[in-house]
Amino acid sequence: MFAANFEYLRATSLAEAHRLLAANPGAKLLAGGHSLVPLLKLRLAAPPAVIDIGPITELRGIAGQGDSLRIGALTTHAAVAASAEVRTSAAALAEAAAGVGDPAVRNRGTIGGNIAHADPASDLPTVLVALDAAVVAVGPKGERTIPAAEFFTGIMTTALRDNEIVAAVVVPMSKRGVGSAYVKFAHPASRYAVVGAAARVAVNKGTCAEVQVAVGGLVPHARRASAVERALTGQPAEAASFQAAAARVREDLGGDVNGDVFASAEYRAAMAPVYVKRALAAAAARAGLT
Amino acid sequence: MKVPITISINGRARSAEVEPRLLLVQFLRDVLGLTGTKIGCDTSQCGACMVLLDGIAVKSCTCLAVQADGCAVTTIEGLASNGQLSALQEAFWEKHGLQCGFCTPGMIFAAYELLRTNPNPSPEQIRHGLEGNMCRCTGYQNIVRAVQAAAAAGGRA
Structure with missing residues (x-):
């Protein structure tokens, strides 16, 4: 497949990227290319210019920042999945990153590119929404922090402005007694999520003290499952509670479920409680281990 | 331009x-x-x-x-050097890890990547590591054996 032609520009600093963005209306940013290049090849995107931000080294890497981890936008899925800090403090994110596509895709695809494209079947948005993560967006006049739950606004649509660049994702670290997990029904060819569920559960003396849950893959954008959260909070951390709470996800989905030739909306909706239950059980089990 | x-x-x-x-x-x-x-x-x-x-x-x-x-x-x-096949190429040949050969270059690099990060993978880990590569001939059995053989022979190079 051949993309439509475009002008290729390369930025080696955020300042240069902003200058190029301002000078080239309609330009798209290129990081690892594993969301954008497929769109270009299918001609679903045909921008006049592509600005390669791959060389901006300041956007790469994982560092502690208070009670959170700051993950640079150009950090690959492979690096996120392999990070000891992420695995310990945000297990759900490591799990999701390890399940994106396949090893070669994870070597190129980046966390910033992934969320900026906001594919509804992507794994990372679901985890970021569940974990109360935030997106650091940098514009020409400074940066702002957007809660993940407000960042994703629709299919392939985010709150990012035309002149903003995703610089990092900030993920709160799990404390003692808190566990998180991500599980998905993966499409057998692409590994995209047909249904994805992420959970973070704080367990105190056998009771689910705090519960955060999000679903993705089957809805236009990742969203919190607040009915599930309310149903499980204060309940014993055991299989019967997980199952009862997970059944409430139907209330969170509403009528807004995606269907396609692979899996109908009805089927995805029927699978949602199954995967939410598994995510809750896995997160609670990890809470007991820390 | x-x-x-x-x-x-x-x-x-x-x-x-x-x-x-x-x-x-x-x-x-x-x-x-x-x-x-x-x-x-x-x-x-x-x-x-x-x-x-x-x-x-x-x-x-x-x-x-x-x-x-x-x-x-x-x-x-570029994998063979001075006419000498790499360990992975040799193993794919020895174990009959290919039939039509179309997927083989990619399979070899997927196996190379796996052995780079995990020099002694289990059969299960090999299958997982080759997840992004499709073969329509072999049924994968001999590909897994080839990767095991390359690992046993000391690696990917």
Whole structure:
């Protein structure tokens, strides 16, 4: 497949990227290319210019920042999945990153590119929404922090402005007694999520003290499952509670479920409680281990 | 507008002026005539186009040639040295890890990537590591055996 032609520009600093963005209306940013290049090849995107931000080294890497981890936008899925800090403090994110596509895709695809494209079947948005993560967006006049739950606004649509660049994702670290997990029904060819569920559960003396849950893959954008959260909070951390709470996800989905030739909306909706239950059980089990 | 690029291909610097939309796999096959790298699905799923980019396995159908400017690329043509097959190539031959051979260059690089991160994988881990590569002939059994044999023989190189 051949993309439509475009002008290729390369930025080696955020300042240069902003200058190029301002000078080239309609330009798209290129990081690892594993969301954008497929769109270009299918001609679903045909921008006049592509600005390669791959060389901006300041956007790469994982560092502690208070009670959170700051993950640079150009950090690959492979690096996120392999990070000891992420695995310990945000297990759900490591799990999701390890399940994106396949090893070669994870070597190129980046966390910033992934969320900026906001594919509804992507794994990372679901985890970021569940974990109360935030997106650091940098514009020409400074940066702002957007809660993940407000960042994703629709299919392939985010709150990012035309002149903003995703610089990092900030993920709160799990404390003692808190566990998180991500599980998905993966499409057998692409590994995209047909249904994805992420959970973070704080367990105190056998009771689910705090519960955060999000679903993705089957809805236009990742969203919190607040009915599930309310149903499980204060309940014993055991299989019967997980199952009862997970059944409430139907209330969170509403009528807004995606269907396609692979899996109908009805089927995805029927699978949602199954995967939410598994995510809750896995997160609670990890809470007991820390 | 064309862009000048220089990529080290199998240890030899190759320069060209390319359209920005040219994929790395098209550069290898159509510009350089290195047709060992295949185009299968062209949608980053089948793995037939895998090569090493700065030593790391990537799908060259989902990488622009301009993104590889200044990098080192290894294709299947560059794996043997002085006529001597690499351990992985030898193992795929010995264990009959191929039939038509179309997926084999990509399979070998997927196995290379796996052994880079896990030198002694279990059969289960091998299957998981080859998840991004499709073979329509072998049923995978002999491919798994080939990767096991290469690991036992001391690695990927």
